Amino acid sequence: MDLAAEIARRRTFAIISHPDAGKTTLTEKLLLYGGALHMAGAVKARKASRHAVSDWMEMEKEKGISITSSVLQFDYRGRRMNLLDTPGHADFSEDTYRTLAAVDSAVMLVDSAKGVEERTLRLFEVCRMRKLPVVTFANKFDRPGKEPLDLMDEVGKTLGIDTFALNWPIGSGSEFVGVLDRLTDEVLLFERVPGGTEIVPVTRMALDDPGLEARLGPRAYETLLLDHELLSEAGDAWSVERFLAGEVTPFFFGSAMTNFGVQPLLDALVEHAPPPRPRVAVTGERAPSDPDFSGFVFKIQANMNPKHRDRIAFLRVVSGAFERGMEVVVARTGKTLKLSKPHTFMASERSIVDDAVPGDIVGLYDPGELRIGDTLYAGAPVTFQGIPRFAPELFSRVILKDPTRRKHLQNGLVQLAQEGTVQLFFREGLGAVDPYLGAVGQLQFEVLKERLRNEYNVKAELEGQPFRVARWVVAPESVVDWMKQRSDYLVVEDRDGRPVVLANTPWSLAYATNEHKDLELLDTSPLEVPGS
16 A cells, blocks of 8 residues: 555545524435435435434434434545534534544535534634635525625634635526536536436537637626636735634535535545644644554444444544554553454444545444543554533433333443533542432533433433532642542542532632642643543
8 A cells, every 4th residue: 555645535524504504404415415325315304214314313303413423434535534524503512623633624615605603603613723725615505595605704703714715606596407517617507407416517618619608608607707807807816825724714605405506616625635644742733744653533322223222432533554463552640552443334234344544534343442532543652632622501311210220321421521512520439329410501401311211221300400600620639639628629530530510600710720720720621631
């Protein structure tokens, strides 16, 4: 295997959006155009006869939403595309944050009528923090929405980034018929196909083709020429370098539901999205071209196959060549693992993989040795910076219906917490008995109850707790002891034994920080412990 050539072929990216912007539909259509599906299935309603390939959990099928991240790999135009589909629902934002740690670029999906929404803004900030290049796809352009220039201006001003239209819509709403490729001056005219489940026929014509006016009609043709002239005279030229630096986001217009504009987006990812990049380590960084193997775990999923009660750790390969059966060291524990049954995925469907290169995602059978953020390496030791956990905002305790299922409950809570479904906080002296459960959104608790019932045969109810603020405590032991003596908040421990304070309001914590200048309260978990 020519490692350098294989690395150059990889494009690993995620799609981010506000809920209901059409992310799962766009994911399906990218798979369709990438040749991974013969027919796309859109998630429209609970009673739909088909369900999206990337949504495999029962609750996802029932609710028509994405709850977990899926790994979707396909080949297109000589590239190996690794698409990481992320949850669209805000209650599962932490899973999306972890996934963004494993990609090299992102597609930002924007509803053309609603523009930049709250969750879009938050996810873009994570991309900015990770210095990810972002491609923007203005979706639902076959419906009434904002003018293209107004939408680009809103994105630019709200997100603080330059915008450049790599293609331009011809018409809008019911009159949206195609796009203009601004780099080639080629017009792509789409034919409407009922259902949107198959690739739509496209007619390609040069902008100066004498037959274009007759095809579009005099009014639409004149508007297109005026738009082309305006765009040519205004703004800077397209710069791949500025895109890769995160300074400009290229714009594409289309409709994922009707398949209009999907292929130009996919072509742009092939042409412009970056190949695998170096990963920051605790000391220095590790380049993809480094011959020694390394990777990190960004996701753990239990019971993807409930019949086998398996547990899969998703590994992003960072450097070197991965080989089936190789032995690696877990940096956090120093233990050696043999990777005998690695898998690649198409959502819940999996197949054995013999080798992988930087940029690829590999599923590893995990007997309980791995955690999110763990570094695995062979050869020269390396430890990558950890993936933080975000402070929860909702808290509960479990009310167990059948006390004889206590052990099953504890096993289920630990396993589901390790994969990030909820967070567990333990009270001093109680160990794993009766922990507090923390979540970002209420739907996480619903998923927890459903999975406990389906996967662990445990019927449980959750009792809400009054806490609304959680902060990791970084302070001398004497200050932590002082906090434990107070009655206006509760000091607990996370799964790594680090102190966390739970409070009803942030105001009680302000008193503590005023009293102790060496007290630091963090809304994300510290990264000092690799693999935490």
